[in-house]
Amino acid sequence: MKNNRSNPPIVSNILETIGNTPMIELNRIADDIPGRVLAKVEYFNPGHSTKDRMAIKMIEDAESNGLLKPGGTIIECTSGNTGMGLALGAIVKGYKLICTLSDKQSKEKIDVLKALGAEIHVCPTNVSPDHPDSYYSVARKLNAEIPNSYFPNQYDNISNRIAHYESTGPEIWEQTEGKITHFIVGVGTGGTISGVGKYLKEKNPEIQIWGVDSYGSVFKKYHETGEFDASEIYSYITEGIGEDILPKNVQFDLIDKFEKVTDKDGALAARELAKKEGLLLGYSCGSAFQGLRQLKHLLPAEAVSVVLFHDHGSRYINKVYNDDWMKENGFL
Numbered sequence: 001m002k003n004n005r006s007n008p009p010i011v012s013n014i015l016e017t018i019g020n021t022p023m024i025e026l027n028r029i030a031d032d033i034p035g036r037v038l039a040k041v042e043y044f045n046p047g048h049s050t051k052d053r054m055a056i057k058m059i060e061d062a063e064s065n066g067l068l069k070p071g072g073t074i075i076e077c078t079s080g081n082t083g084m085g086l087a088l089g090a091i092v093k094g095y096k097l098i099c100t101l102s103d104k105q106s107k108e109k110i111d112v113l114k115a116l117g118a119e120i121h122v123c124p125t126n127v128s129p130d131h132p133d134s135y136y137s138v139a140r141k142l143n144a145e146i147p148n149s150y151f152p153n154q155y156d157n158i159s160n161r162i163a164h165y166e167s168t169g170p171e172i173w174e175q176t177e178g179k180i181t182h183f184i185v186g187v188g189t190g191g192t193i194s195g196v197g198k199y200l201k202e203k204n205p206e207i208q209i210w211g212v213d214s215y216g217s218v219f220k221k222y223h224e225t226g227e228f229d230a231s232e233i234y235s236y237i238t239e240g241i242g243e244d245i246l247p248k249n250v251q252f253d254l255i256d257k258f259e260k261v262t263d264k265d266g267a268l269a270a271r272e273l274a275k276k277e278g279l280l281l282g283y284s285c286g287s288a289f290q291g292l293r294q295l296k297h298l299l300p301a302e303a304v305s306v307v308l309f310h311d312h313g314s315r316y317i318n319k320v321y322n323d324d325w326m327k328e329n330g331f332l
């Protein structure tokens with residue numbers, strides 16, 4: 001058995017295992033994509049997603065700024081993965097955690113957050129962000145009502161993208177020995193693409209930064225035209241990517257291109273990654289890979305593409321990895 005991961009030393013708590021995730025060559029599934037395709041597999045983080053990195057950074061920055069005080073309550077609106085990172089931070093550091101989620105998030109994500117001691121408020125998906133019942137508004141309201149509470153607001157909190165600038169970006173640069181030519185990732189709050197993108201562009205401005213968006217989201221059109229077109233917004237199934245708002249963490253000027261992927265194509269690509277590469281990944285990871293596949297005509301033969309895979313497939317077992325669910329949605 002060949003294992004290239006070094007044997008890590010004893011650490012003092014779970015938070016010290018965040019980061020330094022492996023990069024894995026994609027083989028069969030990337031046969032027809034020019035150059036090398038490498039996967040930065042973020043489910044190796046202890047909360048099984050890349051969002052552990054920014055969750056802890058948001059907590060630690062709030063502690064330093066005096067916004068989060070001992071015995072406080074953290075309140076966040078999350079698609080689940082940020083909540084998971086916050087839950088780990090809250091446990092180790094002794095805070096209470098309340099998460100608001102939209103009702104399209106998988107049941108597994110909700111159960112996992114509860115298992116880690118979080119209080120959960122499930123809110124309707126099909127309301128506008130400023131509606132009092134939206135998961136953004138409910139988080140704000142709870143923050144106003146609960147004394148000694150802190151609302152990190154991952155959408156506009158710049159600690160989010162700084163976490164990726166400080167850790168994920170340098171890891172990718174070092175793991176590819178500076179040979180990366182293209183970085184492709186799904187975009188939600190924008191923290192991952194903006195933090196990694198900024199670091200990589202500083203190292204080599206030629207590196208292409210591509211964002212994967214969903215149909216029903218405003219990002220691609222806004223990037224291409226500067227127009228926030230509300231008629232682009234409708235509900236979709238893919239979790240974690242696309243938005244009906246423009247979060248401060250999306251640095252549009254760092255992004256070279258957006259590509260939209262359908263719910264169906266993202267789901268099918270996730271299943272293909274499991275079967276062909278042994279990578280049991282989250283739904284948006286399928287979308288990220290599919291985005292690269294749709295843009296493969298733009299890749300030179302010597303391209304070194306890195307796709308960042310956000311989270312683990314265990315959170316989607318009753319969705320993307322369930323044949324009945326796939327059939328109900330017309331995907332199979």
Ligand SMILES: Cc1ncc(COP(=O)(O)O)c(C=O)c1O
Pocket residue numbers: 051079080081082186187188189190191192193239240241282284285310311
């Ligand atoms: C599964 C999944 N994919 C993609 C994203 C998008 O990442 P970012 O918010 O850094 O843009 C998220 C963010 O929550 C996510 O949970």
